Amino acid sequence: MCGICGIYNAQSGEPASPQLIEQMTGLIAHRGPDDQGVYTDGPLGLGFARLSIIDLSGGHQPMCNETGDIWIVFNGEIWNYKALRKELIEKGHQFRTHCDTETIIHAYEEYGLDCVARLHGMFGFAIWDAPRKRLLLARDKAGKKPLYYTRVNGNFAFASEIKGLLAYPGIKREADIQAMADFLSIRYVPGPATLFAGIYKLLPGHWLLFENGNVHEECYWDYTFGPTEHRPLEEYIQGIQQHVKRSVEERMMADVPVGAMLSGGVDSSIIAGIMSKLTSHKVKTFSVGFDHPEYSELPYARMVAEHFGTDHYELLVQSSDMVKYWPLLTWHRDEPVSEPSDLGVYLVSKLAREHVKVVLSGEGGDELFAGYPKYVVDWIANYYHILPASIRDGMLMPMIEHLPYSMRKLKMAARNMSQPAPQRWMSWFGIFNGPLKDELLTDTVKARIDLDSSRAFQRWLENNPQRDDLSAMLYLDTKIWLPDNLLMKGDKMTMAASLEARIPLLDYKLIEYAASIPSSLKIRSFKAKYMLKRAFADFLPEPILTRKKMGFNVPTGIWFREGQRRIITQLLLSERTRSRGYFNDAYIARMVHDHLEGRTNYQAQLFTLASLELWFRVFIDNPQPVIPQQSVEELLADEKPVVSSL
Known part of the structure; x- marks a missing residue:
């Protein structure tokens, strides 16, 4: 894992300053403390900070092809690089290293822009094609690795983190008021916007070409919840098991020690368990809890660690830690800390970094297999609308409004059942919406923005309609909630500790397979994540499968x-x-x-x-x-x- 950055003074033609590239790289040096590199070619400059994972002695970047006219800076890992390397050697390409970075260069030489779709991995990279005077940026299919860009007076700059861009002359550090209003609604900023005016995210599964002073962006991968074939339940279970095992095994590829983040939930427990079965030594696992026991999942994590015989480490987070680290977390996030769980992820990453350089993490299982309570409640909403209005409004709503605060999510869901689907779904993780947002913002701000922050949700569904409401919710969460919040948190907080995190459950083949499973099998008898739990029912301790979902709550x-x-x-x-x-x-x-x-x-x-x-x-x-x-x-x-x- 690494940090990359670069500039292309296409408009001004001013030579790229090595000192400026070094300054930009220095701001993201925590992403790669093992090595740094700078390359300039007239108005083009590339910077790189390396965390060495594969081919430790080779792999210095920026890296070029044999003729020195195509250069790359690359952040991430390519799981299928050995197969691609073999294919490219058979086509006559010559390799000087054993790292995955060089594979991308030769794939670009051979396939051009189509090379991006052939990459199976997590990545953000930039390729400078000197003969064509064009700069190519690309981001992985699920959006595990971030990549930001901006234009200043016709010039172009990019970086793995926003802070790397802030050193570029002419950047105005101003808040995007619309993005701020969206953040207040849903705790993160939907792409391609960021909270900084004029700075944008490259969307997951997209590449961007900057050529002849123009920006062209294109989606190279997407998936859909199309029509399904109703196969026997056991066939789906076997498919899930095979895809998950393959994905975990691929992500154990490294020339350095690999461990696992273990929350004690279903997803991380499956990953830690499979890792334990695939290696002869004890897997190192890492967990975090809080100083109020009702918020801590440590007992469940210990249960899983004992069940699979892992070498287990844990820490306890206290109120004083939030006071100490909150400004630092803000710096590493680039945007406001959307959830206090960032603190736990950062501190457990620091703990893990003392023992390993790579961890596998469990994000994605809820979004692929319908694990959140909101999916169940929204499923119930379909029956709610069948009821006569006299029963809905005259009996049920008054009863629901008197429920205690502990059942606030049910109350919120009931209040929003009559809203259009995108607004209803957005409200699940909403903070300031409707009357709260209206009362919070001044009239001056409200006159400058669109108060409806469901625009991004609606845009994705208009372009990619799905087969039913549950499928639409899952699709939106993989396109917005995951890359713009959870994956961003995971990347920024682990890289703050110079630790690489890999996400097996967001393997693109597994995403496509999960989408092929009928919605009726994902929620059964009011039980969320039904299929994933069935697939590993004989693998995990029974209390892990039946425990109430906690999430990563912080007191x-x-x-x-x-x-x-x-x-x-x-x-x-x-x-x-x-x-x-x-x-x-x-x-x-x-x-x-x-x-x-x-x-x-x-x-x-x-x-x-x-x-x-x-x-x-x-x-x-x-x-x-x-x-x-x-x-x-x-x-x-x-x-x-x-x-x-x-």
């Missing part, structure tokens, strides 16, 4: 009321925060007061707003992009006391 609501009262108040109610002019200050003050007094639970809303404010302080307020060394307390030390009745 921020408790922390805010206890040791972080002053911090959350200072972040949200200070004069500096209020001077930004985006929000209704009185409304935020009421939220803070009601939460701290225990009248209601606004932990998600307060965390989202506080993370946004920290992002402004880390990236927008500072004249230069500088990694924050301070804790939240130290960052606020010079802040004037909040004048408030709180």
Whole structure:
């Protein structure tokens, strides 16, 4: 795993500065502390920071072909590179190294732009084709690896992380107001936008060509939930088992030690178990818990570790860790920390890095096999609409509204059942939507934006309609929720610790296979993730299969009321925060007061707003992009006391 960056001064023609490339590379050096490289060719410059995983002695980048006129910087791993290498050698290509990077160069020489679709792996790369004077960027099918780009006065720049772009002259560090409003709704910014005005993500499964001053972007891979053939249940089970085992085995390829992240949930337990069966030595597994037992999954992780005989490590995260690391997490995320679970992922990654260089992680199982409770509730919504309005509105809704806070997701789902599907689905992970968003934003901001943040959801479905509501939800989550939030978190937090994370359950062949399974087999008897659990029912401990889904919850609501009262108040109610002019200050003050007094639970809303404010302080307020060394307390030390009745 690595960090890449580059510039192409196509408009100005100014020679690329090696010093500038070094500065851009330095800002993402945590992604690759083992080696760095710079290449310039007139107005073109490429930078590279390497984390050595395969062919440790070779693989220096930027790398070129035999004639020195095609260059590449590559972040990721290609699982089928040996087969591609053999194919290309048979066509007459000559190799100087044993790394997967060189395979991409020769594949480009042989197949041109079509080479990208032939790559099976996780990646973000850039190829400079000097004879054609064109720059090609590409991102893997599922969007496991990030890649950002921007244009400044006709020139072009790209990097693995946004911070790498901020050193480029002429970049304006300004918030995209529409993107900020979308972030407030769903806790992340749907691609291709970012929270920085003028900086964009390359979408998953897409390549981008910058040539003759123009940008052309194209989708090279997609999948669909088309018509299904109803096969015997056992045939689907065997198919799932075979695809998952193959995917895990492929991702154990490395010339360095490989471990596993183990939450104690179904997905990570399957991966750790398969790894244990595929190797003769004990697999190292890593888990994280929290200082409030009801939020900790450590007992389940220990159960799995004991069941498969892994060499198990774990740590406990406390409130003081959030205070210490929150600004640093913001820096590594590039955008606001959308969920407090980033803290746990970062700290367990640091722990893992002490023992291994690569880990396998369990993201994707919920989105492929319908593992979230929202899928079950939305499935029930189909029956809800059959009921007469007198029963729905006169009996059920009043009963649902009186349910306790612990059943808030059911209440939210019921309130949104009458909405169009994209708005209903978006609300599941929503923070500020509808009346909350309307009351939060000032009239000035609302006049500049589209309040409906379901645009990205609707756009994907308009271009790619799916066979039923469940399939549409799963498709959207793999196209938006995963690459723009969960995978982004996984990449940024592991790479912050110079650790490579691999995601077996998001193997593109497994994605396509899961899409072929009828929706009626994914949810049965109100049970989510039915098929994946059936496929590994004889493999995992029974309590892992039957336990209630926890997710990666963090006790921020408790922390805010206890040791972080002053911090959350200072972040949200200070004069500096209020001077930004985006929000209704009185409304935020009421939220803070009601939460701290225990009248209601606004932990998600307060965390989202506080993370946004920290992002402004880390990236927008500072004249230069500088990694924050301070804790939240130290960052606020010079802040004037909040004048408030709180």
